Amino acid sequence: MEFDSGKQQQNYVIPQLKLVASIVLCFILLSPAEAFDPLDPTGNVTIRWDIMSWTADGYLATVTIFNLQAYRNIIYPGWTLGWTWAKKEVIMTMVGAQATEQGDCSKFKLAIPHSCKRNPEVVDLMPGAPYNMQYTNCCRGGVLASWTQDPTTAVSAFQMAVGKSGTSNKTVKLPNNYKLLGPGPGYSCGPAKLVRATVYPTTDHRRKSQALMSWNVTCTYSQFLASKNPSCCVSFSSFYSDTITGCPTCACGCQNNDTCVKSDSKLLKLPEILNNTKKDNIPTTPLLQCTHHMCHVRIHWHVKVNYKDYWRVKIAIINFNYRQNYTDWTLVVQHPNLNNVTQVYSFEYKPVLPYDSINDTAMFYGLKYYNDLLMQAGPQGNVQSEVLMKKDKNTFTLKQGWAFPRRVYFNGEECMLPPPDSYPFLPNSAHQLPINISIMTACIILMLFSIW
Incomplete structure (x- = not known):
């Protein structure tokens, strides 16, 4: 029983x-x-430490930060790299970057270390730093482009002399608790892992030098960790309908009205309101224009013209944050007809998945020195472009909202799309159901x- x-x-x-x-x-x-980002499944920020030489009680290390994310930039105020020493190490000297705090160095009488913090945090130097403080790929204020946009500016590096650390591969202990901060939360870093020693080219192309010891740290980004709400939303319109599908209400959260300002507010004329900054000139909190969606940025997709063999879309990006200029912004759009882009008029364009069997995703970004800087909310807080695409005769249609994107990302953040049943539809066409039927x-x- x-x-x-x-x-x-x-x-x-x-x-x-x-x-x-x-x-x-x-x-x-x-x-x-x-x-998990299906458009950039292997994207990460890799931090590589290379010990270049031994010193009396430590080593000289080169630290290189690679932004290997396809379309997510590290924007101003830039990266901040933190870690915890495994023993009693100190940073004796540093070029190409600086520690934010010196810590207690009272035990040192002669050569005063650059930082004695057990858990130091390091930031990049600003452009125009003194020549003797510069290092290769340094001094851009911690701003890193995405790897797809520009690999040459997706790398940052600095060099430091570490003391009291051990002077051999057997006595050096790897730091732990790595943190990648700066542009905001969302990054989490794994443990340091020993890798094959890095090989460096020299001025003599017939010779190469090799690091004495190397380890990597991999940091990945999660939008869940960054914020419970998205920071951008998408609106739609088309030539064949008078309906404008706006961003969903409270798409980016429903903050109290005290946290936003109207576009005609007299407060916007007060410098202390717009320039609410810390000592290092980094904005503390966003100041949003009061809208029904309460997003920092809105992307508008307008189906403009339907030709015989082509169709044209107008894209506008509007900034609603009075305390943020988006430098070197990126916009990523997923749509099945983006594999047939014919011309982009005032944005740069690159396929995000050029070697993938389904090339349906495109990255747009501003022309250098023309519209790469998206100014803060106001008259100059928008950039626009048009995209001409050749029709795929087998799939192209204006029915059932097919002409609108499937996913939209701004600066690496996925934006909130309107519900499918609200899209502008052709006259007398049936509305698409709001939930994917197959799922x-x-x-x-x-x-x-x-x-x-």
């Missing part, structure tokens, strides 16, 4: 667990935002299977 009772309980518990798992899976499938059907079948 006991055996039968246990078997009955097991037969009851297993279907319940399956049902719970099915419901959780459905929520994941229907979630509008994802920690919902899969969820229902999965739950029924669990109950059976």
Whole structure:
């Protein structure tokens, strides 16, 4: 009897667990935002430490930061790199960067270290730093372009002399608790891992030098960790409809009206309101224009013209943050017809997945010295361009909202799209259902299977 009772309980518990798992899976499938980025699955920031030589009680190291993310920039105020020493190490000297705090160096009487903090934080130098403080790929204020946009400015480096650390591969201990801060939260770093020593080219192309010891740290970005709400939203319009589909209400959260200002507010004429900064000139909190969506940035996609063999789209990016200029911004759009881009008029353009079998994603960014800087909210707080695409005769249609993008990212953040049933539709066309039918059907079948 006991055996039968246990078997009955097991037969009851297993279907319940399956049902719970099915419901959780459905929520994941229907979630509008994802920690895993399907458009940049391997994107990361890699930090490489190379010991170049040994000193009396430590080593000379070159630290290089590679922004290997396809379209996410490290924007102003730039990167801040932190870690915790494994022993009692100190930073004796540093070029190309500086520690934010010196710490307690009272034990040192002759050569005073650059920083004695057990958990130092290091920032890049600003442009125009003294020549004797500069290092290769330094001094851009910590701003890094995305790897797709410009690999030459996606790298930053500095050099430092570390003391009290050990003077051999066996006595040096790898730092831990790495942190990548600066432009905001969202980055998490793994542990340092020893790798094959880096080989460096020399001025003599026939010779190469090699680091004595190397290790890597990999940091990845999660929009979930960065903020519970997105920072941008998307609106739609078209030539064939008078309907303008605006951003969803509270797309970026419903803050209190005290945290935003109207575009005609007299407060905007007060310098202390716009320039609410810390000592290092880094804005503390955003100051948003009061809107129904309360987003920092809105992207508008307008289907402008339908030719015989081509169609044209106008894209506008509008800034609603009075305390933020977006330098070297990026816009990523996923749409099936972006594999046939014919001309982009006032933005730069690159495919994000040029070697993928489905090339349906494009990255746009501003022309250098022309519209690469998206000014703060106001008359100059917008940039615009038009994109001409050749029609794919097998798939092109203006029905059921096909002409509008599937995903939109601004500066690496996924933007909130309007619900599909609100898209501008052709006259007398049926509205597309707001939830993906295939996903919902899969969820229902999965739950029924669990109950059976």
